[in-house]
Amino acid sequence: MYKFxxxxxxxxxxxxxxxxxxxxxxxxxxxxxxxxxxxxxxNMEKLRNGYLFPExxxxxxxxxxxxxxxxxxxxxxxxxxxxxxxxxxxxxxxYAHALSTVDGYTGYGPEQGNKALRKAxxxxxxxxxxxxxxxxxxxxxxxxxxxxLQLLLGSNVTIAVQDPSFPAYIDSSVIIGQAGxxxxxxxxxxxxxxxxxxHNNFFPDLATTSRADIIFFCSPNNPTGHAATRKQLxxxxxxxxxxxxxxxxxxxxxxxxxxxxxxxxxxxxxxREVAIEISSFSKFAGFTGVRLGWTVVPEEVLYSNxxxxxxxxxxxxxxxxxxxxxxxxxxGLACLSSxxxxxxxxxxxxxxxxxxxxxxxxxxxxxxxxxxxxxPYIWVHFPGSNSWDVCTKVLEKAxxxxxxGSGFGPSGEEFLRISAFGHRExxxxxxxxxxxxxx
Amino acid sequence: MYKFxxxxxxxxxxxxxxxxxxxxxxxxxxxxxxxxxxxxxxNMEKLRNGYLFPExxxxxxxxxxxxxxxxxxxxxxxxxxxxxxxxxxxxxxxYAHALSTVDGYTGYGPEQGNKALRKAxxxxxxxxxxxxxxxxxxxxxxxxxxxxLQLLLGSNVTIAVQDPSFPAYIDSSVIIGQAGxxxxxxxxxxxxxxxxxxHNNFFPDLATTSRADIIFFCSPNNPTGHAATRKQLxxxxxxxxxxxxxxxxxxxxxxxxxxxxxxxxxxxxxxREVAIEISSFSKFAGFTGVRLGWTVVPEEVLYSNxxxxxxxxxxxxxxxxxxxxxxxxxxGLACLSSxxxxxxxxxxxxxxxxxxxxxxxxxxxxxxxxxxxxxPYIWVHFPGSNSWDVCTKVLEKAxxxxxxGSGFGPSGEEFLRISAFGHRExxxxxxxxxxxxxx
Numbered sequence: 085m086y087k088f089x090x091x092x093x094x095x096x097x098x099x100x101x102x103x104x105x106x107x108x109x110x111x112x113x114x115x116x117x118x119x120x121x122x123x124x125x126x127n128m129e130k131l132r133n134g135y136l137f138p139e140x141x142x143x144x145x146x147x148x149x150x151x152x153x154x155x156x157x158x159x160x161x162x163x164x165x166x167x168x169x170x171x172x173x174x175x176x177x178x179y180a181h182a183l184s185t186v187d188g189y190t191g192y193g194p195e196q197g198n199k200a201l202r203k204a205x206x207x208x209x210x211x212x213x214x215x216x217x218x219x220x221x222x223x224x225x226x227x228x229x230x231x232x233l234q235l236l237l238g239s240n241v242t243i244a245v246q247d248p249s250f251p252a253y254i255d256s257s258v259i260i261g262q263a264g265x266x267x268x269x270x271x272x273x274x275x276x277x278x279x280x281x282x283h284n285n286f287f288p289d290l291a292t293t294s295r296a297d298i299i300f301f302c303s304p305n306n307p308t309g310h311a312a313t314r315k316q317l318x319x320x321x322x323x324x325x326x327x328x329x330x331x332x333x334x335x336x337x338x339x340x341x342x343x344x345x346x347x348x349x350x351x352x353x354x355x356r357e358v359a360i361e362i363s364s365f366s367k368f369a370g371f372t373g374v375r376l377g378w379t380v381v382p383e384e385v386l387y388s389n390x391x392x393x394x395x396x397x398x399x400x401x402x403x404x405x406x407x408x409x410x411x412x413x414x415x416g417l418a419c420l421s422s423x424x425x426x427x428x429x430x431x432x433x434x435x436x437x438x439x440x441x442x443x444x445x446x447x448x449x450x451x452x453x454x455x456x457x458x459x460p461y462i463w464v465h466f467p468g469s470n471s472w473d474v475c476t477k478v479l480e481k482a483x484x485x486x487x488x489g490s491g492f493g494p495s496g497e498e499f500l501r502i503s504a505f506g507h508r509e510x511x512x513x514x515x516x517x518x519x520x521x522x523x
Numbered sequence: 524m525y526k527f528x529x530x531x532x533x534x535x536x537x538x539x540x541x542x543x544x545x546x547x548x549x550x551x552x553x554x555x556x557x558x559x560x561x562x563x564x565x566n567m568e569k570l571r572n573g574y575l576f577p578e579x580x581x582x583x584x585x586x587x588x589x590x591x592x593x594x595x596x597x598x599x600x601x602x603x604x605x606x607x608x609x610x611x612x613x614x615x616x617x618y619a620h621a622l623s624t625v626d627g628y629t630g631y632g633p634e635q636g637n638k639a640l641r642k643a644x645x646x647x648x649x650x651x652x653x654x655x656x657x658x659x660x661x662x663x664x665x666x667x668x669x670x671x672l673q674l675l676l677g678s679n680v681t682i683a684v685q686d687p688s689f690p691a692y693i694d695s696s697v698i699i700g701q702a703g704x705x706x707x708x709x710x711x712x713x714x715x716x717x718x719x720x721x722h723n724n725f726f727p728d729l730a731t732t733s734r735a736d737i738i739f740f741c742s743p744n745n746p747t748g749h750a751a752t753r754k755q756l757x758x759x760x761x762x763x764x765x766x767x768x769x770x771x772x773x774x775x776x777x778x779x780x781x782x783x784x785x786x787x788x789x790x791x792x793x794x795r796e797v798a799i800e801i802s803s804f805s806k807f808a809g810f811t812g813v814r815l816g817w818t819v820v821p822e823e824v825l826y827s828n829x830x831x832x833x834x835x836x837x838x839x840x841x842x843x844x845x846x847x848x849x850x851x852x853x854x855g856l857a858c859l860s861s862x863x864x865x866x867x868x869x870x871x872x873x874x875x876x877x878x879x880x881x882x883x884x885x886x887x888x889x890x891x892x893x894x895x896x897x898x899p900y901i902w903v904h905f906p907g908s909n910s911w912d913v914c915t916k917v918l919e920k921a922x923x924x925x926x927x928g929s930g931f932g933p934s935g936e937e938f939l940r941i942s943a944f945g946h947r948e949x950x951x952x953x954x955x956x957x958x959x960x961x962x
Contacts, residue, residue, distance in 0.1 A: 118796050121767025122736040124826035125677035128835045135841040138634065163630035173623040176850060177616035183813070184612040191602040191811040191944075195577065224663055224814075224848070231843035235670070235698060238564035239678070255842045259674060297561040328560025357557050372630040373849035374622070375663075387563035396567045402574040403694045404670035409663070409848040410812035411615060505630075 127261045130272075136251045136491045137161050144485050151483065157514045159442070160485035162306070162460065162503045164370040166434055168415075169427030172369065175418035176411050183410075193410055195402045197222025197378070201413050204420040205378050209338075209363070213350045215380055219394065221401055222416070224408045225377040226336050226364040227252055233332060233360065233379070234260040236393070236400050237298060244276035244296035246288065248307055248492030248499075250334065253300040269494050279495045282454060282465070286310035290319060295327040301349075302334035304341060307492045307501035308463040309455015311345035317352045324358040330385060330393070331359040336377075339368040339432050341458045356382040360393070367460065367505075369419045369428045376412045435460045438511040439504035445515040446502075449522035462502040463489070471497055482517040566700045569711075575690045575930045576600050583924050590922065596953045598881070599924035601745070601899065601942045603809040605873055607854075608866030611808065614857035615850050622849075632849055634841045636661025636817070640852050643859040644817055648777075648802070652789045654819055658833065660840055661855070663847045664816040665775050665803040666691055672771060672799065672818070673699040675832070675839050676737060683715035683735035685727065687746055687931030687938075689773065692739040708933050718934045721893060721904070725749035729758060734766040740788075741773035743780060746931045746940035747902045748894015750784035756791045763797040769824060769832070770798040775816075778807040778871050780897045795821040799832070806899065806944075808858045808867045815851045874899045877950045878943035884954040885941075888961035901941040902928070910936055921956040 133139065140160045148156055182188025196202065202217040223229045230252045239261035245253050257263045257275060264274030271277055276296045278288030286308050301320060303312040312320070324331050333349035341347050349359045364377035381394040407413075418424045443456040446464045456462040466474045471488035478484050478500070487503075489496030504511070572578070579599045587595055621627025635641065641656040648654075662668045669691045678700035684692050693714060696702045703713030710716055715735045717727030725747050740759060742751040751759070763770050772788035780786050788798045803816035820833040846852075857863045882895040885903045895901040905913045910927035917923050917939070926942075928935030943950070 118823070119767070119825045119827055119829050120736075120763075120769050120797060121827050122676075122680060122769050124828055124830050125675060125835065126679070127677055128675070128838065131838060131842075135838060138841045161631065165628070165630060167624055167628045168622045170623045173619045173621075176619035176622075180612045180615035180619060180850065180854075182612075183607045183615075183809075184609045185606055189604070189606045189809070191604060191809070192600065193812050225845050227845045228667075228843065231674070235674070236564060236567070237561075238566055238700070240565070241561060252842060259839070259842065261677070297559075324559075328558070330559050330561050358559060370622075370628070370630070373632050373846070375845065375848045384557070386558045388558055388560050389563055390558050391563050396564065399567065399570060399574060400698070402577045403570075403691060403698065404667065406664050406666045406814065407812070409814045409851050411619065411850050412848050415619075 127259050130258050130263065130266060131255060132266060135255060136487070140485065140487055143479070147479055147483070147485070154483040155513075156483050156485065157506070157510050157517075158485040159502045159506065159514060160487050162367065162505055164367060164372050164431075165506050166370060166431055168370045168374075169424065169431070171421070171424050171427055172415050172418040176374075176415040179411050179414035190410055193407045193413070195405060195407045196398065197407060198410070198413050198417075201417050204417055208420045208425065210348060210350060210380075213348065214356070215350060215382070219380050219382050221379045221381065221397065222408050222413060223377045223379060223405070224375045224412075225366060226334060226362045228405070229362050229377060229379045231256045231259075232400050232404060233362070233397070234262075235404060236397055241297035242274060242276070243298040243300060244278055244293065245300045245493070246280045246302065246305065247277040247494060248280070248489060248496035249300065250302055250306045251492060254493075271494060277493065277495070280305070280308065280310070281495055282452070285316075286454070287312060287316040287319070290323045293323070295329065297329055299324060299329050299331045300334065301331055302336070303345070304337040304459035305455075306337065306459075307461055307487070307489065307496065309457075309459035309461040311341050311343070311458035314344070314346055314352070317346050317349060321349070321352045321355050321358060325354055328388070329358065331355070333359050333361045334363070335361055336364040337367055337459050338363065340436060340460055342436070343458060345458060350380070350382075357384040357386075360385060365416050365419060368432070369415075370431055371412070371415065374412045374415055376408055376416045434508075435504050438506060438508065441511050441515055442502055442504055445518050449519060451522065456504065460504040462504065464500045464502060466498055466500065469498055471499055474500055478518075478521065482514075482521045484514050484517060566698050569697050569702065569705060570694060571705060574694060575926070579924065579926055582918070586918055586922070586924070593922040594952075595922050595924065596945070596949050596956075597924040598941045598943075598945065598953060599926050601806065601944055603806060603811050603870075604945050605809060605870055607809045607813075608863065608870070610860070610863050610866055611854050611857040615813075615854040618850050618853035629849055632846045632852070634844060634846045635837065636846060637849070637852050637856075640856050643856055647859045647864065649787060649789060649819075652787065653795070654789060654821070658819050658821050660818045660820065660836065661847050661852060662816040662818060662844070663814040663851075664805060665773065665801045667844070668801050668816060668818045670695045670698075671839050671843060672801070672836070673701075674843060675836050680736035681713060681715070682737040682739060683717055683732065684739045684932070685719045685741065685744065686716040686933060687719070687928060687935035688739065689741055689745045690931060693932075710933060716932065716934070719744070719747060719749070720934055721891070724755075725893070726751060726755040726758070729762045732762070734768065736768060738763060738768050738770045739773065740770055741775075742784070743776040743898035744894075745776065745898075746900055746926070746928065746935065748896075748898035748900040750780050750782070750897035753783070753785055753791070756785050756788060760788070760791045760794050760797060764793055767827070768797065770794070772798050772800045773802070774800055775803040776806055776898050777802065779875060779899055781875070782897060784897060789819070789821075796823040796825075799824060804855055804858060807871070808854075809870055810851070810854065813851045813854055815847055815855045873947075874943050877945060877947065880950050880954055881941055881943055884957050888958060890961065895943065899943040901943065903939045903941060905937055905939065908937055910938055913939055917957075917960065921953075921960045923953050923956060
């Protein structure tokens with residue numbers, strides 16, 4: 085296996101330095117010298133680095149400036165690249181056109197989403213499961229709903245996250261004031277980090293996991309690509325029930341599951357009383373830019389005082405949000421027609437073929453590869469290496485953007501996350517460059 | 524002037540009772556009996572009533588059930604009713620269609636909004652003002668950004684609001700934990716209520732206003748319809764500068780200003796150091812369902828420690844939001860083309876003609892009317908009356924939905940807010956019914 089000689093390593097510190105922010109800060113202080121008396125939010129101060137994905141975008145821009153002639157390939161941010169099937173875009177276009185007619189014009193829709201879409205989501209994504217349309221809240225994407233759930237819960241709850249995990253869980257927890265202080269290893273004192281790696285088949289050792297009020301759990305997992313098995317999720321639900329915790333289950337990648345792993349937490353008996361599920365059309369239908377998602381809050385999820393969580397979430401949605409774009413909702417409804425469903429299925433298959441190529445690429449050079457069979461992410465192990473160093477090396481030598489595992493949490497160290505979103509020719513070209521680099 | 528005999532009054536308590544919530548709460552507790560150990564957010568507990576506008580919608584639904592044959596007219600929620608000009612809907616439809624092509628497909632856009640739209644907003648809405656495109660953050664609407672600004676500020680700031688005011692300012696303040704405890708009059712202990720009424724030309728007496736970190740100020744005002752004069756806004760900016768406060772200026776109705784009242788707080792010298800501005804395409808272009816707005820954070824707005832607010836707001840936008848729908852943004856850009864701008868201008872003129880009819884209607888029956896000349900809202904005074912009683916009476920007798928002024932704060936008592944959004948024939952019919960009722 086390839087090992088980077090220490091002398092060629094570029095320090096990640098250079099990359100992650102929030103250069104722009106610090107520079108402007110200084111300039112403005114010198115220039116203006118007029119401060120308000122409004123204190124900076126202490127929670128914002130606790131966010132030491134920028135949010136991971138914009139930082140990766142910035143890295144990309146810097147690289148293009150440095151090597152304007154290099155053909156940069158991005159396997160970094162998990163951003164869909166393939167056109168949306170026409171049946172869906174036509175539906176959105178028709179909706180848009182209708183807005184200029186007297187009969188087709190619509191103003192504010194219900195904050196919770198249009199009834200037809202809520203029904204279709206309940207029916208298509210929760211077949212044979214007793215999810216009511218009134219328990220489905222349409223959103224402008226899972227990321228916004230993660231924050232709305234944090235607002236709902238407030239600062240007096242404790243949270244647990246998989247380590248590594250999608251960074252919005254922790255960052256939103258810091259912003260709302262649940263997280264405590266960050267230590268030198270990058271762990272916040274009040275958050276329970278549930279280590280997930282090859283050693284435990286990417287499922288936390290619950291016997292040594294402290295109770296938390298809220299357990300964020302993502303399956304198929306971003307970044308590791310692991311889809312939790314039925315048995316694992318049964319353990320998780322039992323753990324939550326025993327501890328009186330609420331699971332926030334992120335199933336944004338459920339459509340990528342190829343085997344019989346559960347696609348929804350509600351496939352597990354008892355989950356309706358302890359789980360909220362957030363999900364998205366982004367990766368399912370190429371809606372990353374269109375913005376559409378949903379959250380399910382079953383009526384049975386109750387606070388310790390017996391009050392139903394769904395009523396407070398409804399209040400948050402009505403007060404802090406005004407519904408997803410009506411045009412995007414028309415697109416979502418088209419995705420869930422039988423023809424639309426088949427069409428978006430082919431998008432998922434396309435990206436999963438990419439994933440297969442990338443899994444084979446890394447395996448062929450002797451690296452240990454995880455994920456990529458039930459998820460569009462590949463999680464590659466570089467034992468003994470600093471993941472920012474590997475990321476930098478791959479960028480400098482192969483002009484490929486990846487994401488260092490440590491960006492997803494301390495246990496992501498030694499790993500790279502590789503996204504399978506991309507045009508096929510880019511994936512093939514990336515495969516070829518990676519083989520040359522690592523062989 | 525018409526006075527309601529006390530005996531015909533229907534108590535507003537019946538209407539505002541959160542019936543559904545309480546009923547389900549009880550049923551579920553009895554039925555399920557399985558509670559988690561997660562405490563309910565104390566801030567959510569402090570929100571005693573439902574959010575105003577969904578409550579009004581519920582009132583509407585109840586009335587239709589009660590009088591299925593009555594032709595209900597809504598002058599309640601300020602929801603646009605007229606078709607969006609074709610030049611704008613075509614632009615959105617074209618964008619949607621392009622998403623099904625290889626060249627036209629786009630995934631995640633910048634969280635802050637597309638560059639072209641940010642530039643167009645800076646150029647068209649802030650002509651001759653030094654607003655940079657990088658200070659413009661595109662949103663999915665002003666309501667979402669009010670909450671994102673509250674998240675940014677956190678629970679350790681104090682706020683002041685106009686009384687009456689758009690209820691999202693106070694409700695989001697309660698949710699984030701700034702508001703303190705509500706007294707019997709409906710005032711939260713930690714919020715500074717700045718009374719605005721005919722007695723002070725709808726501008727607070729700043730000499731008796733306590734300092735707050737954050738001052739929410741809406742002009743043209745929702746609900747009173749008053750557009751603050753230049754002199755008033757100069758006083759406001761000076762007050763903020765003297766006190767080291769930050770103004771959050773809501774200019775969502777600025778396109779309705781007909782006289783020379785400022786359309787942006789940045790027309791006032793010194794505002795760039797103390798003001799954030801939120802605004803929206805909703806009422807400007809009939810985008811209430813399409814969802815598009817923006818927030819301006821000038822680089823010069825600094826916290827007490829000298830740190831620029833813009834950097835923290837950028838972090839919030841990147842972490843808690845993922846950009847507005849790309850299709851909606853294409854529509855926003857079309858609104859700001861010279862042809863699009865003219866087209867949406869005619870929408871504003873249409874609603875302002877409605878406003879004129881409604882102002883004349885109430886004036887003709889001897890009622891004192893405010894607003895309606897620089898804003899699509901009319902604020903009608905019913906001296907000595909309870910505003911919920913008047914609202915109920917108008918609904919029962921004329922089948923017209925209005926909003927009781929007290930829903931916007933204690934100083935809204937004795938007033939009704941009348942929305943000028945509606946088809947012309949409905950407005951004329953409403954005018955006729957109102958004249959019959961009050962003459």
